[in-house]
Amino acid sequence: MSKLFRAVIMGPPGSGKGTISERIAHSFGLKHISSGDFVRENISANTEAGVLAKTYIKKGLLVPDHVMTRLLLPRLEEMTKYSWLLDGFPRTLAQADALNSICDLDVVINLNIPLETLKERLRHRWTHPSSGRVYNMYFNPPRIQGLDDITGEQLIQQEDDRPEALVARLRHYKDIAKPVIDLYKAKSILYTFSDTETDRIWPNISTLLSTKIPIGQSDARCASTH
Numbered sequence: 066m067s068k069l070f071r072a073v074i075m076g077p078p079g080s081g082k083g084t085i086s087e088r089i090a091h092s093f094g095l096k097h098i099s100s101g102d103f104v105r106e107n108i109s110a111n112t113e114a115g116v117l118a119k120t121y122i123k124k125g126l127l128v129p130d131h132v133m134t135r136l137l138l139p140r141l142e143e144m145t146k147y148s149w150l151l152d153g154f155p156r157t158l159a160q161a162d163a164l165n166s167i168c169d170l171d172v173v174i175n176l177n178i179p180l181e182t183l184k185e186r187l188r189h190r191w192t193h194p195s196s197g198r199v200y201n202m203y204f205n206p207p208r209i210q211g212l213d214d215i216t217g218e219q220l221i222q223q224e225d226d227r228p229e230a231l232v233a234r235l236r237h238y239k240d241i242a243k244p245v246i247d248l249y250k251a252k253s254i255l256y257t258f259s260d261t262e263t264d265r266i267w268p269n270i271s272t273l274l275s276t277k278i279p280i281g282q283s284d285a286r287c288a289s290t291h
């Protein structure tokens with residue numbers, strides 16, 4: 066079997082991780098593991114970790130490292146046979162160390178998007194809660210306003226996208242992410258993309274991944290988890 070591919074996509078809330086992950090999963094056949102969706106599934110299912118996580122997310126805070134790693138690592142260990150793209154984890158150095166103890170990453174995609182762009186996007190982000198699909202009133206609006214394209218179900222604005230929580234999230238991101246970015250830079254696996262538009266970043270990411278993903282992996286065998 067050819068070598069499996071392991072990638073992480075990181076960036077502040079609203080930087081386009083979910084949007085770009087969908088495109089990567091679709092074009093390169095990697096499993097997309099969204100830590101945010103996974104946390105939200107646990108909240109909906111009222112698991113012990115989900116109940117705990119909810120108290121933090123409502124305030125726009127990060128979920129503590131031990132809760133996130135206890136949720137995510139077992140999920141990754143179930144995926145040893147697949148090439149995957151991990152979205153939104155690790156967020157902290159402790160999470161990066163925990164990830165490092167179970168696998169070697171090939172590529173880390175780092176999205177560097179101006180603050181004003183992030184605020185503007187998140188104000189207009191609408192989500193289909195059970196699938197994690199996201200929309201934006203201008204960038205990718207749903208076909209019928211307020212409803213998910215696939216299921217026709219109601220879209221919601223996530224609690225942590227409301228203005229009160231949003232500012233706190235964006236403020237904390239930079240400080241916490243810096244040591245993680247430095248770590249991946251030191252390992253020479255960090256690729257940073259800076260722009261205000263996903264459609265301008267995407268061709269560069271696509272070119273990068275075309276050179277990195279081993280032949281036989283890019284056959285879209287593993288669909289996105291959405």
Ligand SMILES: Nc1nc2c(ncn2[C@@H]2O[C@H](COP(=O)(O)OP(=O)(O)O)[C@@H](O)[C@H]2O)c(=O)[nH]1
Nearest residue numbers: 079080081082083084186190200201204262263
């Ligand atoms: N206007 C605009 N909106 C975008 C662009 N890329 C993504 N979005 C929207 O911005 C919001 C945040 O994107 P998302 O992928 O959820 O970011 P994440 O929080 O990093 O996972 C969503 O509503 C997307 O539909 C872009 O290039 N322009």
Ligand SMILES: Nc1ccn([C@@H]2O[C@H](COP(=O)(O)OP(=O)(O)O)[C@@H](O)[C@H]2O)c(=O)n1
Nearest residue numbers: 078079100101102122126127128153154156
């Ligand atoms: N590694 C992680 C991932 C998500 N989370 C929490 O889950 C929320 C939603 O994560 P997400 O990746 O869907 O969203 P963004 O914050 O990137 O928009 C985050 O804002 C955090 O409160 C966390 O604390 N730690």
